[in-house]
Amino acid sequence: MTIRELGELLRRSKISCAELVEQTLSAIWKQEHLHAFITVTEEQARSEAAERDRELAQGLDRGPLHGIPVAFKDLFYTRGVRTTAGSLVFRDFIPDYQATCVSRLRLAGAVSIGKTNLHEIAYGITSKNPHYGFVLNPRDPARLPGGSSGGSGAAVAAGIVPLALGTDTGGSIRIPASYCGVTGLKPTYGRVSRYGVLPLAFSLDHAGPLGASVEDCALAMNAIAGPDPFDTSCSQIPAPDFNPPAPRDLHGLRIGRPENFFFEHVDAEVASCIDRAIAELERHGARIIPIRLPDLNEVNAAARVIQLAEAASVYIRHTDPQLFGPDVWALLEQGRMIAGHEYVSAQRLRTLFCREFDRVWRTVDLLAAPTTPVAAPLKDAAVVRIGSQEEDVRMASTRLVRPINCLGLPAISLPCGTTSEHLPAGLQLIAAPFEEPNLIAVAKLAESVLA
Amino acid sequence: MEEKQRLSGSENARIVQALRETFNLLVLRLTPEIEPATVFIAMHDSDQKEPTA
Numbered sequence: 191m192t193i194r195e196l197g198e199l200l201r202r203s204k205i206s207c208a209e210l211v212e213q214t215l216s217a218i219w220k221q222e223h224l225h226a227f228i229t230v231t232e233e234q235a236r237s238e239a240a241e242r243d244r245e246l247a248q249g250l251d252r253g254p255l256h257g258i259p260v261a262f263k264d265l266f267y268t269r270g271v272r273t274t275a276g277s278l279v280f281r282d283f284i285p286d287y288q289a290t291c292v293s294r295l296r297l298a299g300a301v302s303i304g305k306t307n308l309h310e311i312a313y314g315i316t317s318k319n320p321h322y323g324f325v326l327n328p329r330d331p332a333r334l335p336g337g338s339s340g341g342s343g344a345a346v347a348a349g350i351v352p353l354a355l356g357t358d359t360g361g362s363i364r365i366p367a368s369y370c371g372v373t374g375l376k377p378t379y380g381r382v383s384r385y386g387v388l389p390l391a392f393s394l395d396h397a398g399p400l401g402a403s404v405e406d407c408a409l410a411m412n413a414i415a416g417p418d419p420f421d422t423s424c425s426q427i428p429a430p431d432f433n434p435p436a437p438r439d440l441h442g443l444r445i446g447r448p449e450n451f452f453f454e455h456v457d458a459e460v461a462s463c464i465d466r467a468i469a470e471l472e473r474h475g476a477r478i479i480p481i482r483l484p485d486l487n488e489v490n491a492a493a494r495v496i497q498l499a500e501a502a503s504v505y506i507r508h509t510d511p512q513l514f515g516p517d518v519w520a521l522l523e524q525g526r527m528i529a530g531h532e533y534v535s536a537q538r539l540r541t542l543f544c545r546e547f548d549r550v551w552r553t554v555d556l557l558a559a560p561t562t563p564v565a566a567p568l569k570d571a572a573v574v575r576i577g578s579q580e581e582d583v584r585m586a587s588t589r590l591v592r593p594i595n596c597l598g599l600p601a602i603s604l605p606c607g608t609t610s611e612h613l614p615a616g617l618q619l620i621a622a623p624f625e626e627p628n629l630i631a632v633a634k635l636a637e638s639v640l641a
Numbered sequence: 642m643e644e645k646q647r648l649s650g651s652e653n654a655r656i657v658q659a660l661r662e663t664f665n666l667l668v669l670r671l672t673p674e675i676e677p678a679t680v681f682i683a684m685h686d687s688d689q690k691e692p693t694a
């Protein structure tokens with residue numbers, strides 16, 4: 191159920207916040223095999239729900255998130271509650287303060303139900319966590335849920351919670367959204383505070399929501415976005431209303447369908463889902479403009495250099511390979527091999543790429559593209575086959591999303607049909623910096639016509 | 642290579658070298674177009690000022 195549907199039940203007294211928490215806990219235990227959660231904050235959730243019920247009885251309604259159970263990727267600091275980052279390094283880490291996102295969601299009335307599993311230290315896309323269990327994809331347990339916010343994606347896809355927070359450094363919100371068939375929003379760089387979020391790559395990390403609907407993500411953004419004095423990388427631009435109504439039609443809207451990069455090496459069934467979605471948007475009045483983009487393979491190369499170097503810096507004091515899974519340790523080792531001048535050059539290129547990409551927004555308002563070139567891969571697959579070519583699972587999964595982190599643009603992934611194997615395909619809509627309200631409004635219309 | 646086996650130092654070096662070859666060509670081709678004073682801390686936010694020397 192969506193936040194709006196649950197909110198109506200709560201306000202019509204069809205269910206209490208306490209009962210909603212019990213239902214959520216029961217759903218977590220029933221689906222424990224998904225390994226979606228690392229820590230379930232059962233008692234805290236019961237206590238918060240009781241307080242939210244008392245408030246409603248006294249006429250105090252904190253808004254749409256009042257009494258709604260939410261989960262946090264186990265990378266968000268939660269005061270007094272273990273925050274592992276899916277790692278052995280932090281297995282006993284109990285923060286004494288709270289991430290701004292966590293504080294803001296709780297202030298908005300959300301009930302914190304627990305901490306979701308993830309790819310170890312958020313550095314990977316399989317969410318096959320060697321320490322806290324492999325996260326399964328609720329749509330098909332034989333498939334990868336994506337990552338690194340795999341537990342958040344699985345918890346929403348399984349209907350356990352309508353909303354979970356994730357982080358996205360090279361696609362880690364949008365990939366699980368695509369593979370699990372839910373909605374995930376990576377905001378503009380600086381739009382959402384990262385205070386109290388364990389970093390992976392300082393200049394690429396973004397925090398954002400995964401939800402059962404576009405509106406769920408919008409409601410989360412209304413709570414979490416905006417300036418934060420505790421995070422100096424957070425923009426000073428005031429947060430607008432992220433939950434505008436869906437437009438009646440899309441007349442006047444220019445949607446770019448990329449001629450290069452985004453549709454190259456994409457599974458035919460996924461491409462066909464995306465093109466059907468674009469045709470629907472056109473049918474509702476949008477002007478579809480074929481557009482040639484700056485070379486995003488180049489952006490990806492710079493982004494990989496930045497991520498390798500920054501992650502190696504974050505984990506520079508952790509030198510025991512036995513504390514890390516082999517895939518994560520290999521990436522940390524590779525990061526230590528990046529030279530200083532290479533990192534600086536990558537950031538210089540990034541400035542150029544951002545400037546080049548700014549020109550795109552003179553021609554179009556949004557871009558429409560696949561989130562991932564394939565639907566959820568089999569969980570033991572090392573490669574995916576696209577046409578006659580094989581590609582490494584990690585490289586394929588991140589290829590269409592990673593450049594958007596480097597450019598710092600807002601992007602949303604929403605389900606847009608299924609393949610012949612009943613696996614969801616993800617439509618990625620990308621907008622100019624700080625254009626989330628328009629992005630969300632169009633995504634809402636897309637969601638309604640693609641359902 | 643996911644969670645199955647640890648890579649040796651030389652295997653990691655080979656992966657980085659492959660990335661480096663593509664990347665360094667890019668740097669050589671594109672960096673002359675970047676003004677030396679351009680820095681990378683502020684993004685999309687007119688309120689944030691570029692640091693000055």
